[in-house]
Amino acid sequence: MAEKFKEQAVVIRQEEISYGIYSMWLKTEQIAGKAKPGQFISLYCHDGSRMLPRPISICEIDAKDNALRIVYRVAGKGTEEFSGLSTGDSIEIVGPLGNGFPLKEKKAFLIGGGIGIPPMVELAKQLNCEKQMVLGYRDTLFLQEEFKGLGSMYVATEDGSYGTEGNVLDAIKENGLDAEIIYACGPTPMLKAIKEYAIANGIECWLSLEEKMACGIGACLACVCKSKEKDSHSNVNNKRVCKEGPVFRAEEVEF
Amino acid sequence: MAEKFKEQAVVIRQEEISYGIYSMWLKTEQIAGKAKPGQFISLYCHDGSRMLPRPISICEIDAKDNALRIVYRVAGKGTEEFSGLSTGDSIEIVGPLGNGFPLKEKKAFLIGGGIGIPPMVELAKQLNCEKQMVLGYRDTLFLQEEFKGLGSMYVATEDGSYGTEGNVLDAIKENGLDAEIIYACGPTPMLKAIKEYAIANGIECWLSLEEKMACGIGACLACVCKSKEKDSHSNVNNKRVCKEGPVFRAEEVEF
Amino acid sequence: MNMEVNLAGVTLKNPVMTASGTFGSGEEFSEFVDLNKLGAVVTKGVANVPWEGNPTPRIAETYGGMLNAVGLQNPGIDLFVQRDIPFLKKYDTKIIVNVCGRTTEDYCEVVERLADQPVDMLEINISCPNVKEGGIAFGQNPKAVEAITKEVKKYAKQPVIMKLSPNVTDITEMAKAAEAGGADVLSLINTLTGMKIDINRRTFALANKTGGLSGSAIHPVAVRMVYQTAQAVKVPIIGMGGIATAEDAIEMILAGATAVSVGTANFHNPMVTEEIVNGIRDYMERYQVADIKELIGAVK
Amino acid sequence: MNMEVNLAGVTLKNPVMTASGTFGSGEEFSEFVDLNKLGAVVTKGVANVPWEGNPTPRIAETYGGMLNAVGLQNPGIDLFVQRDIPFLKKYDTKIIVNVCGRTTEDYCEVVERLADQPVDMLEINISCPNVKEGGIAFGQNPKAVEAITKEVKKYAKQPVIMKLSPNVTDITEMAKAAEAGGADVLSLINTLTGMKIDINRRTFALANKTGGLSGSAIHPVAVRMVYQTAQAVKVPIIGMGGIATAEDAIEMILAGATAVSVGTANFHNPMVTEEIVNGIRDYMERYQVADIKELIGAVK
Ligand SMILES: Cc1cc2nc3c(=O)[nH]c(=O)nc-3n(C[C@H](O)[C@H](O)[C@H](O)COP(=O)(O)OP(=O)(O)OC[C@H]3O[C@@H](n4cnc5c(N)ncnc54)[C@H](O)[C@@H]3O)c2cc1C
Ligand SMILES: Cc1cc2nc3c(=O)[nH]c(=O)nc-3n(C[C@H](O)[C@H](O)[C@H](O)COP(=O)(O)OP(=O)(O)OC[C@H]3O[C@@H](n4cnc5c(N)ncnc54)[C@H](O)[C@@H]3O)c2cc1C
Ligand SMILES: Cc1cc2nc3c(=O)[nH]c(=O)nc-3n(C[C@H](O)[C@H](O)[C@H](O)COP(=O)(O)O)c2cc1C
């Protein structure tokens, strides 16, 4: 049983790194020290009208200083509230949650789409193998600097303003890339396409999923995804994204 | 029709002047410039779970700088929220609300009980007559300095730690005071006793009442008090504390 | 861009109205809102004679909402006709008079008195949980709903809106009964019956013990009932319950409401009704909705 | 100071329990809360066979609350008996198993399977609004409530709690029917049926369209129903609905609840149940309440 903590984290610093996209470093007591790439934390709002936690992936871990970084897009009221926090403010968080990515020593694609890019940063730092980052954006780039020196990087933008015009698979094709393992996080249509690509090419593939959550720890069954096999916990073909996931073998899950 | 404004006021400064009692100066756009002693403002909470305004009396008015002072006790969640505000923070307010005290040139008692003392400060400043402040406290004194130089002052404390042991009427009796007019604000039992005293002694008497409010402007009929005569607005024996009040002739209202 | 909606032949310039009892007859709020900007003003409930209402405390705040047990205090139809209608006539907005009563005869008396008055519609409150007689008793039984609707319709010269209570097992049953009785429009929801206890004084927070829950807290229940009702009847629906933003109003319209009423939110922000009108316009512009009618019941 | 309460012969060390479906079988929350500190753990609803539940999204946040349409996903009684009961037996707390079904036979099968199991009580969920068959259908008609209570009682070896739906015109009618059917304890309220629409995507926020509203938003409705029920029946009541603080729990007890269940608040703060136990103790100390039983139904 992985350890989880509920803490009053303190904002070390926060900045808007792209339009509506914020990067926040949080000082934790224990969470950062236990966290792994691909795991997430739950953040709680100060405003009493919003009761549910917001799940946000861990982007970077500074285990030495027990700090962690999240990068998030303002998508609604909760993330808007978070974006107003500044150095010294505190925020309740629970974590580390979920399973995280397996760290394998195989030639890898690290594929991030939009706001699915953040978890790839810590993964790239911890993976010990040949790394090819494939990053998909709508138009404006962010978190590019972070990958410098960690491997080769390929970018796709929907509007073609940078790199390949199209999606991450177009960038892979255009650059004639290959890999033995895929780690991916991003919008569902992207994950679906990557799953097909991986199966077609016989590549081991790990996908990080999203679903609406209530408890974030596996108790409420809000956040399930369809699984191919009967899940040992649920005894039906449902797995909990917050507990068995958010990272799943592509073959395990159905979209 | 008195003018009312909804504004984003800015906290000039706030301090805890006694245990759990806060004094806050607010910079307004127009409200302070139009306010009169005995009127109140509605303050709105930032936290979305609290939707109703908190009515708080105006303690002092700085018409020149368009600032006003309120003094309040932390009584629940809303006032607790306000107590956390500091210089530069903003808060939504509506005002000035209610009728205020009539300013008459008669030898006066200004009677304040506990958290009913604040409105007496501005009243004392604006009244042009012989003023006798009679202030009742449970134990700890506050807002005493403010009355210095405005008239004579008499204090009663429940525990006798300062001034007369007992209530404001005990202080009046002990000091052998008299007056031609009474202005009073404080807890209902005190107001009730003052009303009886005023009638028994044939003194003109104005009382500032409290009631739970929703709209604060006279539209919802939440905040009524029983009136002796049929009220011309309601057409029944109910007057609106927020609109016809909060200040009433003692004879007009029933407790 | 067209924001006009039609309720039983009455055209509102936009779908935003005030919820009865939260806005008086508009006078007090006219200091904050330009009444000309609203689709309609719905007045506080008025009876054949003046009502004293309940003892105080009449309201209590709750999480994301409030309880009220005002108990339909009102000045009676005579003073209302003499004072409140002329006030509202000065504005370019529709006038909807909310009617309450203790007996069917009470309701009919008020409706008859209003027949020759310049009011646009009548809203019959058969769903107030805060009075001992009348009110909700009429609104929790389909037979009673149909009967009172029929009676009122006999006397009414203006289109009749029946205002339904959410404190029922099946809202569609009541809605169908009102429609069968001849209702021209339905409005829902009135407040959910609730209670608050002060644990320090160990008493009820309201003198009346129970009160009606309103405000953002109840919005999801209101949306559900409006949706269910829209599937069950043909008459137009005025949706209300916890509408505090343009988003809330649009949600209600998408669920099937032709117009919306804003209540408790006025206490949180006296300018909210006008802001909601503007917010709906912004939404229509953003999504290029040429006519608001395209949104009514668009989510099925 | 005595915090013990008695529910149909079962003594709880304190009145704080978990609300079914929000706490699994306790395993996940045991990382945050010492289960030994709770009066009882009420499990997620379990059926005779595994249930898949509804498609996602299964939840949506609302103002001061949330909607859920999980649809009673559960692993079925076999795995539950083999895994969940032994887990809970490790703790010094009472075990209450929440039972769901599509037919009366389904319920009875589960109840029978539990007869020789070390569980302390059974809670029969006849009020789930999120499944097509069973659930709420049993809970909105007094005859059906009485009938299923009687059937279940035939098979039950443990005291039976009937869990009532708030989506009814008169909660006391259902409460009396359950009592007449032999219920040992009543629990209320389950969720209020609600709906949320995403105005940008113009779709329902939940795949199931409607869901159950829970959390602080509904607390005043729950307090009112517990109060009304306490005046109408003799059996003890477990109060729930929006309890998020010790104050909320005490309010429910003063209204007439012998014990309370905490649901949605666990999602906002995984340690809340233990904090509520401590907060009730603080209140009793502050007001010198020697026995919590003095508080039960103390406000009338
Ligand atoms: C495992 C996981 C990791 C995530 N990591 C990131 C990240 O690193 N950066 C980032 O920007 N976003 C991330 N998201 C999405 C993020 O959780 C939502 O954008 C956020 O919850 C929106 O909250 P809000 O209050 O601003 O929006 P609102 O729409 O106001 O939220 C209302 C409710 O819906 C939930 N919700 C809304 N959108 C989502 C969503 N996409 N997924 C899950 N719940 C949602 C909220 O948590 C809240 O309960 C992640 C989601 C999951 C499940
Ligand atoms: C005309 C008027 C003038 C007032 N002036 C002052 C003042 O100068 N200083 C001061 O400390 N207090 C004053 N009060 C009392 C003050 O309004 C309450 O203490 C305050 O609203 C409590 O809010 P809360 O959120 O802290 O308490 P909570 O108990 O959490 O409030 C819950 C709800 O009850 C209402 N409420 C609670 N107590 C009162 C009360 N005593 N009167 C009216 N509504 C109440 C709140 O406004 C809110 O809607 C005044 C009240 C009125 C009516
Ligand atoms: C203080 C108050 C008074 C009310 N008075 C009436 C009334 O007189 N007649 C009526 O039909 N509804 C009355 N209502 C109900 C509202 O019109 C509305 O149906 C309900 O409050 C839900 O809307 P809201 O959540 O926007 O307030 C009243 C509500 C409140 C809060």
Ligand SMILES: Cc1cc2nc3c(=O)[nH]c(=O)nc-3n(C[C@H](O)[C@H](O)[C@H](O)COP(=O)(O)O)c2cc1C
């Ligand atoms: C996610 C979720 C799942 C639930 N599942 C069940 C269930 O399986 N059986 C049941 O009887 N009630 C279930 N409920 C209802 C709760 O037990 C409780 O009655 C209701 O949520 C009100 O309490 P609360 O406001 O404290 O959450 C569920 C509630 C939620 C929020």
Ligand code: FES
């Ligand atoms: S969010 Fe509760 S099980 Fe995943």
Ligand code: FES
């Ligand atoms: S608070 Fe609404 S009338 Fe006074």
